[in-house]
Amino acid sequence: ILESSVEKWVDLGTSCLGLFRMGMNATNLSYIAH
Structure with missing residues (x-):
């Protein structure tokens, strides 16, 4: 469970x-266009 939550945070x-x-x-x- 902890690993999956860490993966979610990394993806986020x-x-x-x-x-x-x-x-x-x-x-x-x-900025360049202007």
């Missing part, structure tokens, strides 16, 4: 990190 962390990176890329692209 990687998902958030991926979204954060995409957001940063979008911000950079919009």
